[in-house]
Amino acid sequence: MPTLNINGKNTAVEAEPDTPLLWVLRGELKLVGTKYGCGKGLCGACTVHLDGEAVRSCVTPLEAVQGREVRTIEGVQGQQIDALRQAWTHVDVVQCGYCQSGQLMTACALLKRVPKPSNEDIDAAMSGNLCRCGTYTRIREAILLAADSAARTA
Amino acid sequence: MPNLKRRYIVLGTAGAVGALMIGWAAMPQRRRLMTDKPLALSQGQVALNGWVKVSSDNTVTVMMSQAEMGQGAQTGLAMLLAEEMDADWTQVTLEQSTLDAIYNNQAVIIDGLPFQPNDHGLIKRATGHVLGKIIRAVPGLQGTGGSSSVADQWLPLREAGASARAMLIGAAAALWRVPAGECRAENGRVLHPSGKSAAFGELAQRAAQLPLPKDVTLKTSAQYKLIGHPVRRIDNAAKLDGSATYGIDVLLPGLLYASISMCPTVGGKVAGFDAAAAQAMPGVRKVVKLEPAKASSIMPGSTCGGVAVIADTPFRAMHALRQVAIEWDHGAAAALSSETISSDLKAALDGKDGTVHFHTGRVADALKSAAKTIEAEYRVPFLAHATMEPMNCTAQFKDGAATVWAPTQAAGFASGAVAKALGIPEAKVDIKVPYLGGGFGRRYLSDFVVQAALLARETQGAPVQLLWPREQDMAHDYYRPTYLCRCKAGFDANGKLIAWQTTSAGSSMGAPSFIDMSTDGASNTAYAFPNARVAHVTVETAVPVGIWRSVAHSQNAFFVESFIDECAVASGKDPVAFRAELLSGDARHRRVLSRAAELANWQQPLAAAPDGAKQGRGIAIHRSFGSVVAQIAEVSLGEQRQIRVHRVICVVDCGVAVNPNLIRQQMEGGIVFGLSAALRGEITIEKGQVQQSNFNDYAPLRINECPAIQVDIMQSVEAPSGVGEPGTPPIAPAVANALFALTGVRLRSLPLKIA
Numbered sequence: 001m002p003t004l005n006i007n008g009k010n011t012a013v014e015a016e017p018d019t020p021l022l023w024v025l026r027g028e029l030k031l032v033g034t035k036y037g038c039g040k041g042l043c044g045a046c047t048v049h050l051d052g053e054a055v056r057s058c059v060t061p062l063e064a065v066q067g068r069e070v071r072t073i074e075g076v077q078g079q080q081i082d083a084l085r086q087a088w089t090h091v092d093v094v095q096c097g098y099c100q101s102g103q104l105m106t107a108c109a110l111l112k113r114v115p116k117p118s119n120e121d122i123d124a125a126m127s128g129n130l131c132r133c134g135t136y137t138r139i140r141e142a143i144l145l146a147a148d149s150a151a152r153t154a
Numbered sequence: 155m156p157n158l159k160r161r162y163i164v165l166g167t168a169g170a171v172g173a174l175m176i177g178w179a180a181m182p183q184r185r186r187l188m189t190d191k192p193l194a195l196s197q198g199q200v201a202l203n204g205w206v207k208v209s210s211d212n213t214v215t216v217m218m219s220q221a222e223m224g225q226g227a228q229t230g231l232a233m234l235l236a237e238e239m240d241a242d243w244t245q246v247t248l249e250q251s252t253l254d255a256i257y258n259n260q261a262v263i264i265d266g267l268p269f270q271p272n273d274h275g276l277i278k279r280a281t282g283h284v285l286g287k288i289i290r291a292v293p294g295l296q297g298t299g300g301s302s303s304v305a306d307q308w309l310p311l312r313e314a315g316a317s318a319r320a321m322l323i324g325a326a327a328a329l330w331r332v333p334a335g336e337c338r339a340e341n342g343r344v345l346h347p348s349g350k351s352a353a354f355g356e357l358a359q360r361a362a363q364l365p366l367p368k369d370v371t372l373k374t375s376a377q378y379k380l381i382g383h384p385v386r387r388i389d390n391a392a393k394l395d396g397s398a399t400y401g402i403d404v405l406l407p408g409l410l411y412a413s414i415s416m417c418p419t420v421g422g423k424v425a426g427f428d429a430a431a432a433q434a435m436p437g438v439r440k441v442v443k444l445e446p447a448k449a450s451s452i453m454p455g456s457t458c459g460g461v462a463v464i465a466d467t468p469f470r471a472m473h474a475l476r477q478v479a480i481e482w483d484h485g486a487a488a489a490l491s492s493e494t495i496s497s498d499l500k501a502a503l504d505g506k507d508g509t510v511h512f513h514t515g516r517v518a519d520a521l522k523s524a525a526k527t528i529e530a531e532y533r534v535p536f537l538a539h540a541t542m543e544p545m546n547c548t549a550q551f552k553d554g555a556a557t558v559w560a561p562t563q564a565a566g567f568a569s570g571a572v573a574k575a576l577g578i579p580e581a582k583v584d585i586k587v588p589y590l591g592g593g594f595g596r597r598y599l600s601d602f603v604v605q606a607a608l609l610a611r612e613t614q615g616a617p618v619q620l621l622w623p624r625e626q627d628m629a630h631d632y633y634r635p636t637y638l639c640r641c642k643a644g645f646d647a648n649g650k651l652i653a654w655q656t657t658s659a660g661s662s663m664g665a666p667s668f669i670d671m672s673t674d675g676a677s678n679t680a681y682a683f684p685n686a687r688v689a690h691v692t693v694e695t696a697v698p699v700g701i702w703r704s705v706a707h708s709q710n711a712f713f714v715e716s717f718i719d720e721c722a723v724a725s726g727k728d729p730v731a732f733r734a735e736l737l738s739g740d741a742r743h744r745r746v747l748s749r750a751a752e753l754a755n756w757q758q759p760l761a762a763a764p765d766g767a768k769q770g771r772g773i774a775i776h777r778s779f780g781s782v783v784a785q786i787a788e789v790s791l792g793e794q795r796q797i798r799v800h801r802v803i804c805v806v807d808c809g810v811a812v813n814p815n816l817i818r819q820q821m822e823g824g825i826v827f828g829l830s831a832a833l834r835g836e837i838t839i840e841k842g843q844v845q846q847s848n849f850n851d852y853a854p855l856r857i858n859e860c861p862a863i864q865v866d867i868m869q870s871v872e873a874p875s876g877v878g879e880p881g882t883p884p885i886a887p888a889v890a891n892a893l894f895a896l897t898g899v900r901l902r903s904l905p906l907k908i909a
Contacts, residue, residue, distance in 0.1 A: 019469050027468045037543075039848075040850070073395060074395065074396045088390075092386055092390065092819065094389065095224030095225070095226065096591050097591075099591075124858075131826075134825065134855075135823070140857065
């Protein structure tokens with residue numbers, strides 16, 4: 001039985017090794033904050049952190065994450081995600097909200113890598129995350145705001 | 155005075171309306187205040203009317219009938235009640251309402267009547283009044299659509315809040331033995347000048363014993379503390395930590411999961427299948443054949459038949475489904491293609507003048523006498539909704555009763571559809587509406603809800619969650635229909651527009667036959683054409699069609715606002731000045747138009763794009779769902795001549811701006827949604843099958859392609875009108891007009907492609 005490190009806890013799961021991580025999280029572990037959107041790594045709704053990097057859990061098989069640290073929207077921690085959540089609230093980013101777990105996880109990985117991202121950095125990192133409600137302009141504004149506030153508190 | 159052809163509703167429903175009017179003559183007027191059945195209460199909670207409950211811990215619970223799909227309606231509606239109640243906004247929570255006639259959406263139906271928006275005549279008022287009474291009496295019309303939530307509940311929610319406030323003040327006055335007139339409410343408390351004060355929670359039990367006030371006085375706009383302010387969304391926090399529950403997130407003990415494969419050919423069904431291999435796979439409980447599911451009790455069309463696999467985990471259901479060998483009965487549409495549909499539309503316009511939806515003056519004579527005429531043919535394709543959350547529904551059927559957790563825009567219709575599918579009375583259906591991961595009109599239909607209910611018959615009482623894979627969602631939508639429109643205009647020797655004629659062809663968007671919405675936005679423009687004729691030929695196809703954010707406005711704004719631009723060019727006038735002249739009789743439109751021009755510095759030359767590329771700009775103005783929106787797009791072409799939209803100026807007049815922040819969000823969202831369609835959106839058909847399958851071949855706009863958007867809201871004291879949809883229609887013509895200004899090439903087909 002494979003054991004995964006999910007949100008800081010070692011968790012035994014029963015799924016077949018080729019099961020995409022997304023469905024282990026949602027179906028078996030009931031961590032449903034990570035969303036299904038396309039199943040092909042096209043929309044980013046399923047984004048989680050694997051050793052701190054943003055990955056698409058819908059195309060990441062269970063066998064590829066053994067021995068590595070998985071963080072989901074429910075368990076992501078630190079100054080970047082705190083700043084992002086505050087900025088998301090301040091700018092009132094969300095509409096339907098379905099894509100926002102993925103947006104936040106991608107943005108968080110970006111800020112960890114590039115604490116003061118340029119518009120081009122944001123385009124490059126965030127263009128894999130679709131939003132049908134059209135919250136893009138506010139996502140950009142919120143990431144810049146979060147980067148500023150994280151810089152101030154650092 | 156234009157000769158308005160009042161379309162089908164008056165004649166179509168006169169019989170029923172006449173009969174019902176007699177029955178009501180003796181009945182007292184019912185206000186939308188009290189539900190038929192008392193509200194369910196928890197410990198320490200009382201109901202002050204059908205819209206609000208107060209708890210001993212001071213929580214104010216607003217009964218919410220409207221689905222939250224991103225449009226912010228739940229926040230806006232709660233504000234209306236809290237405002238008049240003088241509740242403490244931080245103590246306000248929401249609870250899903252039951253199905254009751256007081257929550258029926260009257261605005262979406264009455265506003266859908268085919269009258270000119272500026273027509274306030276007796277027939278329109280009488281029809282609206284009588285229909286309002288019908289709607290109040292018929293349960294099951296609760297729905298979220300037509301950009302109508304705030305418009306519909308603007309009065310009842312404020313009356314409910316004011317009524318609750320009066321009762322709380324009455325309770326305090328009795329307790330303190332002072333005149334009620336000396337007391338006032340503020341921020342969740344009742345106060346008396348003597349210094350006495352009590353929280354709503356302390357007064358609620360006494361207040362609930364008092365009779366409903368006969369009359370209430372609503373606040374003036376000067377007294378508003380919430381309305382008009384950019385209050386933050388109620389649903390923010392839950393949507394930032396993964397805790398918000400969408401349909402796909404419903405978790406229940408013993409939950410089973412289902413995946414589905416439907417016939418790829420529109421209108422098709424299952425001929426046969428071999429499930430032996432799938433049934434032997436781990437976790438698989440059952441393989442079920444589903445017949446075509448009707449989309450809605452009032453709209454035509456049904457979803458293809460298919461095969462569903464029920465298993466213990468979502469992935470096992472999906473995985474096993476691939477092992478089911480299915481033989482399809484492709485049905486009558488197997489030869490259908492985008493080309494055949496397109497030729498059908500052309501043939502319809504070649505042969506017919508169409509049904510007249512609006513005419514004024516003498517168009518034929520004016521065209522004959524014109525010094526100059528221009529003609530153009532416009533086209534729009536089928537479009538998918540592609541909500542981020544694919545269609546899904548969870549259902550449980552146990553002891554003759556059903557519970558469904560349905561991410562639906564139409565709880566009333568969905569509940570009725572489940573009852574019918576399972577052969578049980580509607581009273582035995584409990585419908586719960588979680589958050590919707592987008593709606594855009596797709597979730598007004600109940601096909602996926604019916605499918606889940608039918609699967610729940612197969613699981614011996616265990617709940618089952620049906621999730622459509624993205625590919626199924628893309629191929630089994632109810633699409634915005636493809637339309638063709640032929641336009642003709644005539645000018646006198648001075649270049650003045652003297653004749654306007656458009657004839658469109660396309661399907662009816664799944665509307666019930668007595669309301670034809672096909673020329674909405676074309677037959678009821680604000681332009682004062684001296685001679686005009688707007689006609690339509692209905693051409694149905696086997697491709698399922700439905701309502702797509704802004705419905706017919708999505709195509710008609712493109713036709714009208716592009717061709718008006720052609721007329722401006724033909725008459726040698728500036729596009730803004732040309733429109734302003736034609737809008738001389740409509741001050742509201744003119745104000746919106748000139749504000750947009752002012753914000754865009756329309757009179758000044760446009761600077762180059764950041765990379766030095768030349769920019770062009772275009773304007774469009776369109777009224778839908780009661781709101782007027784003007785947009786100016788600034789565009790350039792990239793190195794590969796790809797279309798780039800740099801900035802969009804958007805001015806909206808939507809009456810009282812209940813929550814400016816939500817209005818801005820909806821304008822931004824409407825623009826991005828419309829831009830995805832204008833630049834890339836197209837569903838094509840080959841051999842009766844939808845050719846697009848996922849976000850690779852139906853590719854919405856991404857953040858790197860999103861323009862800067864500047865929204866300006868006009869001050870107004872008029873009752874609020876729609877905001878969820880009106881941002882979408884103007885963007886496609888604004889961009890097309892900008893591309894003309896940039897390149898001199900007029901693009902008349904969506905999606906926009908520069909050769």
